Amino acid sequence: MSRSIDIKLRVNGEDVGATVPARLNLVDFLREELCLTGSHVGCEHGVCGACTLTVDGDTVRGCLMLATQANGKEVTTIEGLADSGQSTALQAAFTKRNALQCGFCTPGMLASALGYVNAGGAADRDAIRQHISGNYCRCTGYQSIVDAICDVIKETRT
Amino acid sequence: MKAPDFDYLRPSSLDVALAMLIEHDGEAMPLAGGQSLMPMMNFRVAAPEALIDLADLTELRGITVDTDTVRIGAMTRYAELMSDPTVQAHIPLIGMALPHIAHDAVRNRGTIGGSLALADPAAEMPALMLALDASIEVAGPDGTRMIKADDFFLGMFETALDDELITAIHVPVATPAQRFGFHELTQRHGDYALAGVAIAKTDDSYCAAFFGVADRATRVPELEAALTRQDNIKTVLTHLDQIDFTDDLKANHTTRQRLAGVALTRALKGMTQ
Ligand SMILES: Cc1cc2nc3c(=O)[nH]c(=O)nc-3n(C[C@H](O)[C@H](O)[C@H](O)COP(=O)(O)OP(=O)(O)OC[C@H]3O[C@@H](n4cnc5c(N)ncnc54)[C@H](O)[C@@H]3O)c2cc1C
Ligand code: FES
Ligand code: FES
Numbered sequence: 458m459s460r461s462i463d464i465k466l467r468v469n470g471e472d473v474g475a476t477v478p479a480r481l482n483l484v485d486f487l488r489e490e491l492c493l494t495g496s497h498v499g500c501e502h503g504v505c506g507a508c509t510l511t512v513d514g515d516t517v518r519g520c521l522m523l524a525t526q527a528n529g530k531e532v533t534t535i536e537g538l539a540d541s542g543q544s545t546a547l548q549a550a551f552t553k554r555n556a557l558q559c560g561f562c563t564p565g566m567l568a569s570a571l572g573y574v575n576a577g578g579a580a581d582r583d584a585i586r587q588h589i590s591g592n593y594c595r596c597t598g599y600q601s602i603v604d605a606i607c608d609v610i611k612e613t614r615t
Numbered sequence: 616m617k618a619p620d621f622d623y624l625r626p627s628s629l630d631v632a633l634a635m636l637i638e639h640d641g642e643a644m645p646l647a648g649g650q651s652l653m654p655m656m657n658f659r660v661a662a663p664e665a666l667i668d669l670a671d672l673t674e675l676r677g678i679t680v681d682t683d684t685v686r687i688g689a690m691t692r693y694a695e696l697m698s699d700p701t702v703q704a705h706i707p708l709i710g711m712a713l714p715h716i717a718h719d720a721v722r723n724r725g726t727i728g729g730s731l732a733l734a735d736p737a738a739e740m741p742a743l744m745l746a747l748d749a750s751i752e753v754a755g756p757d758g759t760r761m762i763k764a765d766d767f768f769l770g771m772f773e774t775a776l777d778d779e780l781i782t783a784i785h786v787p788v789a790t791p792a793q794r795f796g797f798h799e800l801t802q803r804h805g806d807y808a809l810a811g812v813a814i815a816k817t818d819d820s821y822c823a824a825f826f827g828v829a830d831r832a833t834r835v836p837e838l839e840a841a842l843t844r845q846d847n848i849k850t851v852l853t854h855l856d857q858i859d860f861t862d863d864l865k866a867n868h869t870t871r872q873r874l875a876g877v878a879l880t881r882a883l884k885g886m887t888q
Contacts, residue, residue, distance in 0.1 A: 460622055479623035479666070482653070501616060502654035503721060515694070515723040521653040522724065525623055526668065572719055590804040591718025 464528040468493070469537030477524045484508040484519030486527075487534055495535035495564045499593070506592030509565035510534050516572040535564035544571055546613065550605035558596035566592050570606050580610040618656035622665040629674040629754060629782065635667050636778055637756055643667050645780060647690060647729035650721050675728065675782055680705060683788050686752075689728025689781040693717075696727065705788040707887060708747060708813060711797040712739045718805045728781040731767070734774045734831065736861070737807035739799070741768050741832035745824035746795075746813040749786045755779035771830040792818050798882035799827070800874050802865070809866050810874035812882050819843055823882075828875050829858050848883075852876045 465474045468491060475490055482501075487493045487510075499505035501520045508519035511533040538544040544567050550556070557563045566589065573588045585603050594602060624643070626632040636643060642664035646652055655661040669675055675690040678701050685705050687696070696702050697713045716722060716739050730740040731751060744751070744764035751762045755778055767775050789795070799811025808827035815822045821842035825833045838854035855875055860868035 460620055462623060478620070480618045480620050482617070485617075501657045503650060506718070506720065509720050516720040517723055518650075518720050520657070521649050521721075523623070523649070523653075526649070526670070569719065587714075587804045588719065591720060 462525045462528075464525055466527050466529060467531045469533055469540065475524075479523065479525060481524045482520050483512075483522045483524050483527050483532070484510070486524035487519065487532070493534050493536050495539075497561055497564060499561070504591075504593070505562075506565045506569060506589075507562055509568040509592065511538070511568060511572075516568055535567060538567065538571060546609045547571060547574070547605065550608045550612075551602070554601045554605040554608065556597060556601040556605040562592060562594040562596075566594065566602060570602075570609075573606065574609060574613070578610065580607045580614075582607065616657050616659060618653070619659060619662045621656075621663055623668065624665055625668045625671060627671050629672050629780070632667055632669065632672060632780060633754060633756060635665075636780070639665055639667075641778075645669055645732070647726040647732075648692060648724040650717070650725035651729065651733050651735070669728075669780070675780075678702060680788065685786045685788060687727060687784045687786065689731075689783055690726050691728075693722035693725050693727070694719075697722065706747065706786050707789055708743055708795040708797060708815065709786075711795060711887075712743055712813060715739060715797075715799050715801070715805070715808070715811075721805075727784060731784065732774060732776060732781050734768050734770075734772050735807070736771050736829060736831050737827040738832075739808070739811065739813070739826060742811070742813045742824035742826035744784065744786075745832050745834055746815045746822050747786050748815075748822065749784055751781055752783040752785060753779040754782045761785070765834075768831045773831075790817070794886045794888070796882035796886040798878045798885060800878055808878075810871055810878050812875065812878045814879075814882050814886065816886065819845075823879065825858065825875055825878075828860055828871055830861070833858055842883075848880060852879070855879075 460479050463476050484496050496510050496519050497507035499507035503518045503521045510519045512530050547567050569592050582603050585606050644663040646666040646668045676688040678699050679686050702709050730738050749764045751767050762775050794816040796814035799808040801808050810827045812825045821839045835854050835857045841851045855872050860871040862868045
């Protein structure tokens with residue numbers, strides 16, 4: 458029986474150990490314990506996508522996973538994607554296309570977009586829209602985000 | 616909001632997990648992908664004393680075929696189902712439905728067992744199980760039993776589970792005589808359906824399971840008989856009257872009945888060849 462649990466995981470390439478309350482979700486752990494505030498918290502029930510990050514290479518909702526479920530796993534946040542250069546092309550395209558205004562959705566949007574690009578997704582506007590339909594943006598109207606993702610796919614595949 | 620406090624238990628075998636369920640006498644809930652349970656806890660609709668994380672139960676994993684049945688472990692994630700060659704080859708209906716279930720990030724965690732145990736009336740998987748004549752393998756303190764999908768879903772978020780865990784799903788291998796159809800109508804891609812239907816046709820006989828329309832995934836025997844008789848589509852649609860359609864903020868029962876008709880018509884048009 459335990460309401461506080463010892464966990465060990467890798468976050469952005471660094472080993473991390475901590476004792477966490479069972480109820481602490483992964484995104485709160487990253488933000489509040491590790492001060493990685495790139496992942497945002499919007500709805501806390503899985504619909505907005507602001508907390509999207511990568512666990513063992515898969516995109517997941519950081520608000521729908523407990524920190525303790527990440528024990529033994531490799532977590533990559535937007536900080537890690539940016540530092541390692543994985544999201545550089547997307548970030549540049551987002552800037553160029555004005556694909557962000559307030560930026561609240563952007564870390565999650567980049568993580569989702571990267572999942573699409575890495576899976577070999579096509580520069581097809583409908584398919585991209587479908588893929589990012591789980592990420593809300595209240596500012597841009599999505600057009601420019603789709604433009605930016607298309608740009609990156611076209612650039613990297615030609 | 617955040618989830619209320621709970622004990623986190625992580626059994627290493629099915630037997631230990633079942634013993635924990637009994638010991639907590641209804642106060643503990645199994646945790647699979649957490650893609651429904653975590654939102655329910657964050658909303659404080661669910662406040663279990665303890666969570667029993669099924670992540671380490673190897674008994675609940677794996678996809679195997681034996682002659683005419685595919686056995687899918689309850690902890691199989693949607694993303695694994697999508698990429699699994701056995702599922703693609705033998706259960707085409709699953710491949711047709713999966714892109715409509717939520718989004719990548721949710722499909723990377725959500726499991727087939729979790730969806731069936733939850734029995735959300737708008738979820739795709741329960742209807743698929745009805746259309747495919749699947750059986751659900753469950754384990755409890757008295758051993759293992761198989762429940763036909765037709766007997767498993769008892770109402771809104773209500774199943775035949777009784778202090779039991781779903782261990783696997785058994786789906787008959789598709790035969791050359793079978794054709795499949797699927798269509799759903801949603802407000803946005805990946806949302807829960809306002810109305811949808813999954814169809815399996817074997818020779819000339821139809822099985823059609825609707826979801827999003829009533830308190831559970833629903834078949835209408837008269838409608839299936841009309842399809843089998845190749846009645847005119849207008850006649851077929853009159854049998855939708857048998858469904859007790861849901862009224863909610865997204866659509867009232869009249870709209871839902873219309874949408875169910877549209878989904879059925881489109882699913883029939885798009886049947887596999
Ligand atoms: C943004 C969003 C969109 C979604 N859209 C859809 C959609 O369009 N269609 C759809 O069908 N679903 C949708 N879902 C829900 C998703 O499919 C869930 O993953 C699924 O319903 C539950 O599976 P899980 O593995 O996450 O189960 P959990 O959330 O872990 O558990 C769900 C319930 O089942 C119980 N349980 C889990 N496993 C077992 C088991 N083996 N035996 C007994 N009981 C068990 C749990 O105790 C809990 O009560 C969506 C979710 C989100 C967050
Ligand atoms: S905060 Fe996780 S999806 Fe909205
Ligand atoms: S840029 Fe403001 S929410 Fe997307």
